Amino acid sequence: MPRTAQGPEKYLYNHLGVSQLQNGQVINPAGLKGFTGILSGDSGKTHTRIAVIYYKMNAYLLVGEVGDRSEFSNLDKLFVISIQTFRPISNREIAGQRPKRVHYIQADKTTTFESLAKKLKLSTEDRDNLRLINGFYPAGEPKVGQWIKIFKQ
Numbered sequence: 001m002p003r004t005a006q007g008p009e010k011y012l013y014n015h016l017g018v019s020q021l022q023n024g025q026v027i028n029p030a031g032l033k034g035f036t037g038i039l040s041g042d043s044g045k046t047h048t049r050i051a052v053i054y055y056k057m058n059a060y061l062l063v064g065e066v067g068d069r070s071e072f073s074n075l076d077k078l079f080v081i082s083i084q085t086f087r088p089i090s091n092r093e094i095a096g097q098r099p100k101r102v103h104y105i106q107a108d109k110t111t112t113f114e115s116l117a118k119k120l121k122l123s124t125e126d127r128d129n130l131r132l133i134n135g136f137y138p139a140g141e142p143k144v145g146q147w148i149k150i151f152k153q
Contacts (some may be wrong), residue, residue, distance in 0.1 A: 003059040008035035008052045011059055018050065029053060030087035031107065036062075036080070047072050051083045060086065100151040107142035 004015055009026070012018045012035060013086050021037030028034065034050035048068045051062040064079035066072045085115040107110075113136065117127035134148055 001059050001061065003054050003057055006091075008033055008054055009034075009057070011054075012037075012050065012052055015059075016052075016061070022052070026049065027083065029054070029084045032086070032088075034083075034086075036083060038076070049076055049079050049083075053083075053086050055088055062086070103150050103152050104147045105150060107144055107146045108147055109144050111144075111148070112141050116148070116150065 004011055009024065010082065012021070018039065020040050022040060025036065026034070027036050032053050032055050034053035036049060036050035039050055047067075048065045052065075053060045053062070062083055064076070064082075066075050069098040078097060105116075113127055113131050116122070116130060117124075120126075122127060122130065128137060130148075130150065131140070134142070136142070
């Protein structure tokens with residue numbers, strides 16, 4: 001969400017309308033500005049942690065809710081650890097994450113899933129997934145002229 005000129009704590013109270021937090025604290029995952037706390041639940045029991053982290057012109061809101069309040073204490077510790085892992089990704093990481101796209105190839109008389117796996121350098125599991133995606137799992141081979149889906153970056 002777009003952030004405001006206010007700090008993360010005030011953002012929670014003023015912009016998001018959080019009425020009250022318990023155990024509120026400033027957080028700085030990866031050197032970013034943030035704030036976290038526990039929302040009050042019914043009858044004063046707690047079951048939701050909320051955090052907001054500022055990065056550039058955005059406010060990232062993280063909410064962890066536990067249905068069984070008796071488990072909240074244990075799960076909240078894990079959620080706090082997760083919040084601390086928040087970090088911006090680098091341009092190098094973004095560039096390396098081109099999505100895979102579906103490509104089609106037409107089978108000829110030599111096309112088998114084994115030959116496709118070798119050509120595409122697929123593991124045995126990936127070869128089986130290719131069979132599954134094309135409707136040939138657990139066994140079977142494409143017929144000449146049949147279109148086969150493969151995934152490439």
